[in-house]
Amino acid sequence: MKAILTDIEGTTSSIAFVAEVLFPYARGRLADYVAAHPTETAPILAEVAASEPGDPVATLTRWIDEDRKATPLKTLQGMIWADGYAAGAFTGHVYADAVAGLRRWHAAGVKLYVFSSGSVAAQTLLFGHSDAGDLTPLFSGYFDTTTGPKREAASYATIAAAIGVEASAVLFLSDTPEEVAAARAAGMDALLIDRAGGGGGDIASFDEVSAVRSPLPSPAKAGAQ
Numbered sequence: 001m002k003a004i005l006t007d008i009e010g011t012t013s014s015i016a017f018v019a020e021v022l023f024p025y026a027r028g029r030l031a032d033y034v035a036a037h038p039t040e041t042a043p044i045l046a047e048v049a050a051s052e053p054g055d056p057v058a059t060l061t062r063w064i065d066e067d068r069k070a071t072p073l074k075t076l077q078g079m080i081w082a083d084g085y086a087a088g089a090f091t092g093h094v095y096a097d098a099v100a101g102l103r104r105w106h107a108a109g110v111k112l113y114v115f116s117s118g119s120v121a122a123q124t125l126l127f128g129h130s131d132a133g134d135l136t137p138l139f140s141g142y143f144d145t146t147t148g149p150k151r152e153a154a155s156y157a158t159i160a161a162a163i164g165v166e167a168s169a170v171l172f173l174s175d176t177p178e179e180v181a182a183a184r185a186a187g188m189d190a191l192l193i194d195r196a197g198g199g200g201g202d203i204a205s206f207d208e209v210s211a212v213r214s215p216l217p218s219p220a221k222a223g224a225q
């Protein structure tokens with residue numbers, strides 16, 4: 001295994017943090033942010049208006065409520081969240097087992113990458129201002145939906161080519177079965193994480209990855225070093 005590619009929401013970070021902290025923060029500030037940043041937001045609003053008629057701010061607000069993974073929405077959310085992180089309104093939630101696993105794999109020489117519907121800017125903000133401090137030195141690269149949809153195999157083939165390794169040497173971690181299936185269809189190894197631990201996933205935390213993918217260092221081995 002040369003590289004690990006991870007999803008964020010439901011995988012490294014809780015769904016509740018995204019749904020109950022990040023989304024309401026952007027939703028409540030969307031109209032004011034657009035009014036205060038007309039030049040930067042104009043292309044985003046134009047793209048939204050081209051895809052749906054009507055007031056683009058109203059469309060974006062509805063897309064937040066619907067949890068749409070639309071690229072222009074994700075770009076704008078990232079811009080608004082930058083203010084929240086800078087103001088200390090919140091820090092990025094990352095599960096303790098995810099922090100430990102990412103540190104362990106990085107120390108073992110495994111390259112770490114992110115693939116999330118959140119924009120690359122939003123990803124670096126979350127990991128740069130995480131509960132555990134700045135985790136960005138652990139990562140070698142970030143991918144969002146500008147690379148392609150997360151449920152399409154071609155996106156994973158594009159990522160493998162971009163990072164310069166065979167797809168079969170990449171392990172993808174996600175809480176979404178359709179994403180895991182797409183990664184596998186592209187030739188990647190992939191594990192479905194079910195943090196509720198209801199038995200529907202391959203793993204329930206990052207601690208379990210080494211048990212099912214033995215070449216990766218386990219928490220116990222790392223602790224003994």
Ligand SMILES: CSCCC(=O)C(=O)COP(=O)(O)O
Binds near residue numbers: 009010022077119
């Ligand atoms: C990058 S933090 C914001 C997360 C977000 O907006 C999102 O839609 C997460 O989706 P994911 O692909 O990480 O499940």
Ligand SMILES: [Mg+2]
Binds near residue numbers: 007008010174175
């Ligand atoms: Mg997810």
